[in-house]
Amino acid sequence: MILRFFASTPKGTEALLARELTALGATKIRVQSAGVAFAGTLEAGYRPCLWSRVASRVILRLGQFPASDPEALYDGVRAIAWHEHFGLDNTFAVDLNSADSFLTHSHFGALKVKDAIVDQFRELFGSRPTVALDRPDLRINVYLYKNEATVSIDLSGESLHRRGYRDEALLAPLKENLAAAILLLADWPQRAAEGQPFMDLMCGSGTLPIEAALIAADIAPGLIRGRFGFLAWRGHDQALWERLQDEAQARKQECIKKMPAIAGFDHDPRAVASARKNAERAGIAGVVQFTRQELQVALPRAPTAGLIVVNPPYGRRVGGDSELPRLYAEIGETLRRNFSGWDAAVFTENTKLLYRLRMDASRSIPLYNGGLECSLTLFHCSERAAAPPIELPDTKERPASLAAQGVEMFANRLRKNMRSLARWARRSGVECYRLYDADLPEYALAIDFYGGEESWVYVQEYAPPPAVDALKAAARRDAALAVIPDLTGVPENRVFFKLRQRKKDRAQYTKFAEEGRFVTVSEGGYRFAVNFTDYIDTGLFLDHRGTRALVKALAAGRHFLNLFGYTGVASVYAALGGAASTTSVDLSHTYLEWARRNFALNRIDTGAHAFIQADCLEWIQEAAQCKARYGLIFLDPPTFSNSKRMTETFDVQRDHEALIKDALKLLSADGVLLFSTNSKHFKLRVSLTGIDIEDITRDTIPLDFARRPHVHRCWKLTRQPRVDRST
Numbered sequence: 001m002i003l004r005f006f007a008s009t010p011k012g013t014e015a016l017l018a019r020e021l022t023a024l025g026a027t028k029i030r031v032q033s034a035g036v037a038f039a040g041t042l043e044a045g046y047r048p049c050l051w052s053r054v055a056s057r058v059i060l061r062l063g064q065f066p067a068s069d070p071e072a073l074y075d076g077v078r079a080i081a082w083h084e085h086f087g088l089d090n091t092f093a094v095d096l097n098s099a100d101s102f103l104t105h106s107h108f109g110a111l112k113v114k115d116a117i118v119d120q121f122r123e124l125f126g127s128r129p130t131v132a133l134d135r136p137d138l139r140i141n142v143y144l145y146k147n148e149a150t151v152s153i154d155l156s157g158e159s160l161h162r163r164g165y166r167d168e169a170l171l172a173p174l175k176e177n178l179a180a181a182i183l184l185l186a187d188w189p190q191r192a193a194e195g196q197p198f199m200d201l202m203c204g205s206g207t208l209p210i211e212a213a214l215i216a217a218d219i220a221p222g223l224i225r226g227r228f229g230f231l232a233w234r235g236h237d238q239a240l241w242e243r244l245q246d247e248a249q250a251r252k253q254e255c256i257k258k259m260p261a262i263a264g265f266d267h268d269p270r271a272v273a274s275a276r277k278n279a280e281r282a283g284i285a286g287v288v289q290f291t292r293q294e295l296q297v298a299l300p301r302a303p304t305a306g307l308i309v310v311n312p313p314y315g316r317r318v319g320g321d322s323e324l325p326r327l328y329a330e331i332g333e334t335l336r337r338n339f340s341g342w343d344a345a346v347f348t349e350n351t352k353l354l355y356r357l358r359m360d361a362s363r364s365i366p367l368y369n370g371g372l373e374c375s376l377t378l379f380h381c382s383e384r385a386a387a388p389p390i391e392l393p394d395t396k397e398r399p400a401s402l403a404a405q406g407v408e409m410f411a412n413r414l415r416k417n418m419r420s421l422a423r424w425a426r427r428s429g430v431e432c433y434r435l436y437d438a439d440l441p442e443y444a445l446a447i448d449f450y451g452g453e454e455s456w457v458y459v460q461e462y463a464p465p466p467a468v469d470a471l472k473a474a475a476r477r478d479a480a481l482a483v484i485p486d487l488t489g490v491p492e493n494r495v496f497f498k499l500r501q502r503k504k505d506r507a508q509y510t511k512f513a514e515e516g517r518f519v520t521v522s523e524g525g526y527r528f529a530v531n532f533t534d535y536i537d538t539g540l541f542l543d544h545r546g547t548r549a550l551v552k553a554l555a556a557g558r559h560f561l562n563l564f565g566y567t568g569v570a571s572v573y574a575a576l577g578g579a580a581s582t583t584s585v586d587l588s589h590t591y592l593e594w595a596r597r598n599f600a601l602n603r604i605d606t607g608a609h610a611f612i613q614a615d616c617l618e619w620i621q622e623a624a625q626c627k628a629r630y631g632l633i634f635l636d637p638p639t640f641s642n643s644k645r646m647t648e649t650f651d652v653q654r655d656h657e658a659l660i661k662d663a664l665k666l667l668s669a670d671g672v673l674l675f676s677t678n679s680k681h682f683k684l685r686v687s688l689t690g691i692d693i694e695d696i697t698r699d700t701i702p703l704d705f706a707r708r709p710h711v712h713r714c715w716k717l718t719r720q721p722r723v724d725r726s727t
Helices: 014-023 042-051 070-078 106-125 176-185 188-193 207-216 238-258 269-281 324-338 351-357 395-404 407-428 470-488 542-555 569-576 589-601 616-625 652-664
Strands: 003-008 027-032 035-040 057-066 091-099 138-145 148-154 198-200 262-266 288-292 307-310 343-348 361-369 372-380 432-437 445-450 456-462 495-500 519-523 526-530 559-563 581-586 609-613 630-635 667-677 691-695 713-719
Touching (some): 014 027, 057 070, 070 106, 106 652, 176 207, 198 207, 207 288, 343 351, 351 470, 407 470, 432 542, 470 495, 569 630, 616 652
Parallel strands (some): 262 288, 630 667
Antiparallel strands (some): 003 035, 361 372, 445 456, 691 713
């Protein structure tokens, strides 16, 4: 029986996946954005679950039908015989995505699909299966495009990048399937077959060397996974699956004896220990060698030249030995000096620093790490260097030389801002504020000053447009960073830097590092924990200082609800403003713990204050059913989120109307709802009866953000008083 399938994959790796599927016996292959459609027998669907190194998911298509309204979607889903796929004792979940269709609220659509399924079970059996968002027995996928619904079963269960060998609690910037794609694009399979060695000079938790070993040993990446989505599916063929596993085991035993030398190095002993444990879980502990070693002294571990892959860190903290420009220069020097004749592949999002390698690239391939636009750049290592990078002058020579580069213009503007804003901050009691916000187009930086127990400076660079010369932009940025410590009086080791760029198809708060380093700063007489290293945002949105003051002013005696609560700063303001209770809801356990930390810093007894880890979209529905009511609601959703723990994507422009209407169900009769967004081109499009909507943006933008008045938008929603018509 010929079935239809779709396999998803990271953007930029579609052609690799198509080649894999062809080799695995799939037919009617059609490459699409972020995936490949194909056909074949059930075996053609099982094989990529076991063998694909780059696929994220494999789904089996059950049906396709027109769905121009909720009822048509419900009827089409209910027409599928779901009892043929799973039973009452199974759990299930629904993933729904919609594009160019009637449905603008994907959560509502997922609920409609769920209702159709459980209603069918109730009609047939008088009972229904249970929904389990976390690790369900069967995951159902619905894609609605131009009012045409495609319903599928996820054969993978959870993403195929989770091979089963990596400790997810540890920092691992590369997913396993992206690491495998990097190796395939660097021609590692052919090199391994020729016996060439492999080295990773910054191996972290060992993902690249382990994937290199799995490829060289012909080990199926899904072989050590204990769980697939099809195992609870009633159409599952256990005999077929056992045959494919036996075949994979035989190939592993045959090829693991002919392995080339594979090694990983890292300066962090914790990373090396983690890599060794991961290799042991992958069954290749004796195949890959992991060693603690500094980058500069790395040497070849084999007599023949081979392949080096380096994935430098993405974070951009300035200070001491963590300065990235210097790190990239060290990588280039090590490759040229110690590995002449080898080929190197450097995978990074920070492409503007590649020139510091002083090596001529042979090829550059665009790839995505989640939503980050990255590049895999291939080099041949040679002692002959490319043109040297632009270097900053020594400190003694800095004033005159930097003036010659034009940085004196930037320095003068920063001095002027510091004089005026420092006076305003002292008068207003403000200790954390924005000093500079791309005032000069040539220096597109945002500079924030944080006061508290010590002083800190956080610098963000807005990504330059493609028309701007990358080398000149880098030179201006480096020159600006060189003078910021002297101008602000903040030591260089307390100045931090990151690149702020447009986010595409990603959760809002993606991690850059995992140092877990918090410092305490002050705002309005209160104390808050911030983190300058792990995220693009620090945990304290300075532009919402006025919004938080409004929350405090409105909170007295009210029950306060903080949706998408982030680090709970607004909840702290509400509690200190006399709120009867506060409830902070966020999907992230990390942020809720951060919120508890902020409550503790301000010595607030948490007895009347709740911290709830949940998908806000679902939690609102459940709270409405329980008839929960709040006198003050702060609703500040992300612009876009596709968190792996949410049941569907969220887009604030697309979904805000339904979200606001749902939140209003929780608002008491005399309550106030504050809705805010930092979406740059946001248009409020909401039709409400009996609700007054007031744009309070101007009142919530503080003086230090006056140069960027659209940093956020904010509205105040209240219920109109009922008119007594009895008189």
